[in-house]
Amino acid sequence: MNNPRTIQTTTQAEYILKPLSYLVIILLAAILLVTPKTGHSQTTASPQVHVEIIIFQSLAQRGWTEEYWPSPSGLVLSEQAQRLGETTPWAKLVAAENLELAEVRSRMTTDRGYDVLAHFAWQQPAFNRNNAQPIIIDSQLQKRRHETSPIYGQVRAYQERFNHVEIKVELDRRIPANLRERFAEHQGIELAWLPESWKFVIDESRRVRPGELHYIDHPLFGVLIHVSRVSQP
Template identity: 25%
Template structure:
């Protein structure tokens, strides 16, 4: 009988968790993310840099310039709250902030969640030092998937090395407007069109389960990510905000 009660309680708990996760789908959260590099670069250790990394963008994505219509995903700019963290990284002299943004976004289960393009740092021939995408989704918890890479470029005009991809529907236009500390500098490239290669590439591909309000750190020998997902304040109309 006790076993029956335990199984019933477990089933009720799992059902409640599934119902809570389903209620999160479509809820708007506020996200803030800082991506930073280590100033000693990647030349000190080659064992972490695969010779032929698989770099790719997802087929479906949005960025910080996407203006979606009704029912379409978009990222709404928000005020940053982790400025002290970004400033501390910059002051240390050991790190450089490549990307720092906050935005509001509706989160969905993973199959519906859009990938978000991330760029920052120096630029070279239409590419940025930091590139890739992230995906935020909800199930029983909040989930973050990262597909980011940081490149070291060769001399202007050089070829060979690791081919850098472009998002499928982007041309070689301007990079995203990222007003991050240690702002992006343009490396002379003579506007060379066509393929662009990196001498070395470090990848950060991780899955992280998160709770709202907690600050999470994703580590890598050459760059890292600080990310926080926050619930929004209770609206004036009395509609309850999402919980942790």
């Protein structure tokens, strides 16, 4: 036979616990509603870096015949490479007036043997190596010499313990008319079979310290790389 006091105690406990259960459910729902969503909000809140690139060609003609230049088969970009713009919401193109190497570029004049082909920068989160994606370098980022010296390639910035920048860029440069005969002889090609232009490639990976200017050298062209941290509001 059931104890009446036990039945009464259990009934009171259920009477108290039911409202508490409803209160817990309401509190959990409220927590879920106010908890920030992951994704873009985390991306914009993560540390940002400013990556700036200058690509230039050398006007010194001795580079054409100082070394033997095998004809490259053509640069193949990563399937993940994207153009700066609407397709890359994680990367913001920096306006020309906000470029940090403007003074450096102003000193790279033709009378000093430099011909700047592209100068651009973007800001992005400090992605690790697995999450960082390459940005395409092509005519959209090239400012001049599109017909005589087109560039094509990709650049990727990421951060592990240090900042790193990987750049692959191809310069398809028209052979100077006064060098065609010497260049054909130097390359071991009949002059009649010599193409109008020749391709040169830079494929480098550099560890860069924020604020330092890095120079990738090549007898025919070169790249300047600068990475800095973006101050968070």
